[in-house]
Amino acid sequence: MVNREIFRKKVIITAGQIFSRFGFRKTTMDEIASELKMGKSSIYYYFESKEKIFEAVIRHEANTLRNELTKAIKEVDSPIDKMKNYVFVRMKSFEKLANYYNAIFDKNLDHFDFIENVRAKYDREELAILRLLLYHGKRKKVFKVDNSEYTALAIQTTLKGLEVPLFWKKKEVNIEKRLNAILDVLFNGILIK
Amino acid sequence: MVNREIFRKKVIITAGQIFSRFGFRKTTMDEIASELKMGKSSIYYYFESKEKIFEAVIRHEANTLRNELTKAIKEVDSPIDKMKNYVFVRMKSFEKLANYYNAIFDKNLDHFDFIENVRAKYDREELAILRLLLYHGKRKKVFKVDNSEYTALAIQTTLKGLEVPLFWKKKEVNIEKRLNAILDVLFNGILIK
DNA sequence: AATTTTTCGAATGGATCAGTCGAATTTTCA
């Protein structure tokens, strides 16, 4: 049937949201099922196991990001090139990550801690790139930013949306500075000229 | 001993971070312990139960927010009054929440689903306030915003930092619009004049 | 109405996890 694929995709999307929020271990089949408004036994009609769902989710995510990458490349022509370029780098960097994943799937699948580490490392890298971008933009008088560290954090959270950067767990977050960074950006913008 | 209180506070802070990320049920004592770099049995020397820790965390959080509220009130005098005023409302609204919590603690403590509902409701309310603020600011030509819905979302995520708004689980997030909202704000600011 | 596809409720067995206990270790202070 053709519906089968549609349903599988629905599961992948839904499960993906929950996995990305709680990780593999903390996500239960019941949660996925109830989000899909069905009994959990039904899911097993489409997927062999929880791990197989996870695998599908990662593959789907990797593909999505690859697509966004190529799309972003084609669009580097607006006056906000600089920022779009960041998106480019972001996606590029994620490609490497996707390869990690594939490598894992080709072997045995019991490395979720490892995956978490890779993701945390990726998040940290991403933040560094953003901060660097802002810092250089500031020196070259393209951007005006007060605190690039916190502005970078603000952008990263917002970009990621639901998916909170993993390594933030370790990071001490100063809400005062965070708020100031947002206010600054909100009311002044950061592009000069 | 005086160290006892210091240690209890350390537990409250650490546990608070994990609880706010994963909720009560999904947080394990082992996680809290390993984050504190100690065996979990040791924690029971300071706290009677997991629920008692949670209770302490909520009380602590409520107090912190109350303090931030009074602090914010005193600071309503900068040219960015409007935004600070939002912070006021935010805190005010959280006070109500804190009362809910207290009410729950005075009765039997097995209502975590209820708590989740209250928090989700609060998050939704908060977003509504923000959106309204932006919308009226736009009409009165105080702000220039393209998409107040998404700008509001952007601000909310960033403000909350680690703590992702609960009801977002239900919300479909369009990364394109989200990105545009940020870029718009970043490069143009939203305050007119 | 027979067959195939899809859903679901109930059951299970293994894993997980809050909390206990007694012993080991460290700290206090005489």
Next chain:
DNA sequence: TGAAAATTCGACTGATCCATTCGAAAAATT
């Protein structure tokens, strides 16, 4: 110093949770 008090911890347990199975009901297709 060394006895008493404070603190940590490893090993255990019983209850709960959770992925997965199975067979039967329900829906869809022929």
